[in-house]
Amino acid sequence: MLELDVRRRQGDFNLDVRLSAGPGVTALYGRSGSGKTSVINMVAGLARPDEGVIRVDGRMLFDSRAGIDLAPEARRLGYVFQEHRLFPHLSVRGNLEFGERLLPGSERTQSFDKVVQLLGIEHLLDRRPARLSGGEKQRVAIGRALLASPRILLMDEPLAALDPARKAELLPFIAQLARQFGVPILYVSHSMDEVLRLADTLALMDGGAVAASGPLESLMGDPGLRPLTGRYEAGAVIAAVVAGHDAGFGISRLAFDGGTLIVGRSELAVGAKVRVRIHARDVAIAIEAPERVSIRNVLPASVVSVAAADAFLVDVVLACGATRLWVQITALAQAQLNLMPGMRVHALIKALTIARGDVASVD
Numbered sequence: 001m002l003e004l005d006v007r008r009r010q011g012d013f014n015l016d017v018r019l020s021a022g023p024g025v026t027a028l029y030g031r032s033g034s035g036k037t038s039v040i041n042m043v044a045g046l047a048r049p050d051e052g053v054i055r056v057d058g059r060m061l062f063d064s065r066a067g068i069d070l071a072p073e074a075r076r077l078g079y080v081f082q083e084h085r086l087f088p089h090l091s092v093r094g095n096l097e098f099g100e101r102l103l104p105g106s107e108r109t110q111s112f113d114k115v116v117q118l119l120g121i122e123h124l125l126d127r128r129p130a131r132l133s134g135g136e137k138q139r140v141a142i143g144r145a146l147l148a149s150p151r152i153l154l155m156d157e158p159l160a161a162l163d164p165a166r167k168a169e170l171l172p173f174i175a176q177l178a179r180q181f182g183v184p185i186l187y188v189s190h191s192m193d194e195v196l197r198l199a200d201t202l203a204l205m206d207g208g209a210v211a212a213s214g215p216l217e218s219l220m221g222d223p224g225l226r227p228l229t230g231r232y233e234a235g236a237v238i239a240a241v242v243a244g245h246d247a248g249f250g251i252s253r254l255a256f257d258g259g260t261l262i263v264g265r266s267e268l269a270v271g272a273k274v275r276v277r278i279h280a281r282d283v284a285i286a287i288e289a290p291e292r293v294s295i296r297n298v299l300p301a302s303v304v305s306v307a308a309a310d311a312f313l314v315d316v317v318l319a320c321g322a323t324r325l326w327v328q329i330t331a332l333a334q335a336q337l338n339l340m341p342g343m344r345v346h347a348l349i350k351a352l353t354i355a356r357g358d359v360a361s362v363d
């Protein structure tokens with residue numbers, strides 16, 4: 001568990017950050033210049049706060065009042081940066097063992113074989129970094145960081161330098177890390193796709209501070225946070241479980257607290273836990289349940305809130321069981337339906353609007 005409460009002035013920029021990151025992946029998300037890398041650097045010991053405390057698992061890494069400021073190598077943290085920073089003169093094995101050798105055997109919590117196997121780098125062990133692809137180098141960099149048995153893994157845009165195909169190749173590995181190795185991850189990104197795929201907890205950074213933090217699902221579905229989560233990303237993220245497939249019709253059923261969602265065929269196994277992104281613009285609202293309609297998802301819901309997003313667009317939040325759905329309708333539709341909190345309605349979601357990329361495994 002990382003706990004951070006720090007202030008730092010750098011040039012004209014003021015950082016004032018309170019953040020805690022527990023098990024799983026905590027994503028630091030925010031626009032360029034909001035202070036994400038500065039936070040990572042302070043945790044890592046590469047930038048010194050003017051004032052405050054940084055603790056990991058109760059151990060003080062920095063405390064301005066007590067004069068504690070542990071050197072980076074004494075902090076027991078793993079770092080993976082945008083560029084891999086591998087040692088060019090060492091083989092992959094040599095690079096991996098370097099991370100391991102930093103610690104006495106009794107303090108090593110990660111197994112070389114398990115790390116190598118999970119990252120799929122067995123066949124690369126004798127190669128030098130110059131003979132690896134960008135994605136392979138990043139996998140080795142992650143392996144090296146893990147083998148130092150860190151209490152927390154800091155990842156600063158680890159996929160930013162990779163092309164889309166390499167990114168897609170690496171994402172499942174990163175998604176497995178926190179779960180398989182039990183190491184909390186603080187993950188900096190300005191890609192919402194990565195955040196949706198990886199993060200359990202979201203910390204939204206703005207102007208040097210954490211403007212909001214909490215479970216990904218609750219922050220993403222909050223229209224009030226749209227200036228921070230991004231207009232294009234407007235939509236809810238809901239937790240579900242793959243309940244079944246119908247190969248004949250090419251569809252899958254996802255069970256969530258609020259009903260069953262029919263989506264295009266997913267490759268994931270029955271029972272897999274997933275996170276589903278439902279774009280606000282892809283949901284419609286009907287006062288009465290329509291009959292003989294092609295839309296497969298007609299979910300009973302109640303209106304939680306109605307608020308103008310701008311002159312022509314209205315944000316509606318619906319409760320569907322314990323799940324919140326965010327819906328965008330035109331101001332014209334609102335003028336005619338007159339939706340109000342508490343009203344019983346139906347949320348209509350076309351199965352086809354939920355693309356394969358919108359259903360991410362979180363197992």
Ligand SMILES: Nc1ncnc2c1ncn2[C@@H]1O[C@H](COP(=O)(O)OP(=O)(O)OP(=O)(O)O)[C@@H](O)[C@H]1O
Pocket residue numbers: 010011012013030031032033034035036037038039190
């Ligand atoms: N050493 C420094 N001295 C002065 N100002 C700095 C220093 N490092 C960063 N800054 C400023 O602090 C602010 C935050 O920078 P930071 O790199 O933390 O943002 P970021 O959110 O990680 O951005 P990006 O997504 O572009 O990497 C920026 O305005 C930057 O110009």
